[in-house]
Amino acid sequence: MKKSLVISYDDLWEGNDHWEEFEKFAQEFPDLKITFFVIVGKCTNEFLEKVNQPWSELVYHCWSHHRKDWLSWSKEEAKEKLLEYQKYGFGKGFKAPHFRITDEICKACDELDFWVCSSPTVPIKNKKYWYTYPKDGIVLKYPDYDEYNDHLQNKNFSECLVILKQFCSNNKPEFKFISEVIKIQ
Ligand SMILES: [Zn+2]
Numbered sequence: 001m002k003k004s005l006v007i008s009y010d011d012l013w014e015g016n017d018h019w020e021e022f023e024k025f026a027q028e029f030p031d032l033k034i035t036f037f038v039i040v041g042k043c044t045n046e047f048l049e050k051v052n053q054p055w056s057e058l059v060y061h062c063w064s065h066h067r068k069d070w071l072s073w074s075k076e077e078a079k080e081k082l083l084e085y086q087k088y089g090f091g092k093g094f095k096a097p098h099f100r101i102t103d104e105i106c107k108a109c110d111e112l113d114f115w116v117c118s119s120p121t122v123p124i125k126n127k128k129y130w131y132t133y134p135k136d137g138i139v140l141k142y143p144d145y146d147e148y149n150d151h152l153q154n155k156n157f158s159e160c161l162v163i164l165k166q167f168c169s170n171n172k173p174e175f176k177f178i179s180e181v182i183k184i185q
Contacts, residue, residue: 005173008035013042033175037061078108
């Protein structure tokens with residue numbers, strides 16, 4: 001049986017997208033699936049339409065990474081923000097920058113049936129969740145799946161992508177979006 005590979009990239013915004021490289025990647029691997037965590041405040045509507053592809057899963061990350069806007073959201077505000085981007089085809093998920101999530105957002109996600117991405121070092125109690133180890137640009141191997149996560153601003157992005165493609169050629173994994181592997185508690 002093929003082993004699953006879950007690929008995700010943090011901090012997608014217009015100008016920090018490497019989009020031509022991803023388009024090539026998708027041509028080379030027709031079954032490719034990648035989850036992108038998007039900084040929505042730095043994206044135009046046209047850009048969000050461009051990056052919404054059958055092989056991409058877009059997920060709300062934050063408005064602006066450095067203003068810590070998400071920390072002050074009430075539960076209702078969080079719901080509003082999360083739902084706003086559904087019209088651009090976003091997945092029903094959320095990942096807080098630096099895994100700094102609040103109880104209000106956790107409640108909002110549970111009530112909206114959104115999954116939350118965190119790290120094993122920052123456990124959460126959400127109904128639907130996924131833990132990613134923050135190790136940029138390295139394929140991490142687990143008994144029942146492999147995972148790759150990187151930041152688009154990684155200065156070694158392209159070198160890491162070459163290694164990832166090589167891994168895909170050699171192992172012929174079954175690509176999965178995070179939404180397809182989330183755990184339920
Ligand atoms: Zn981030």
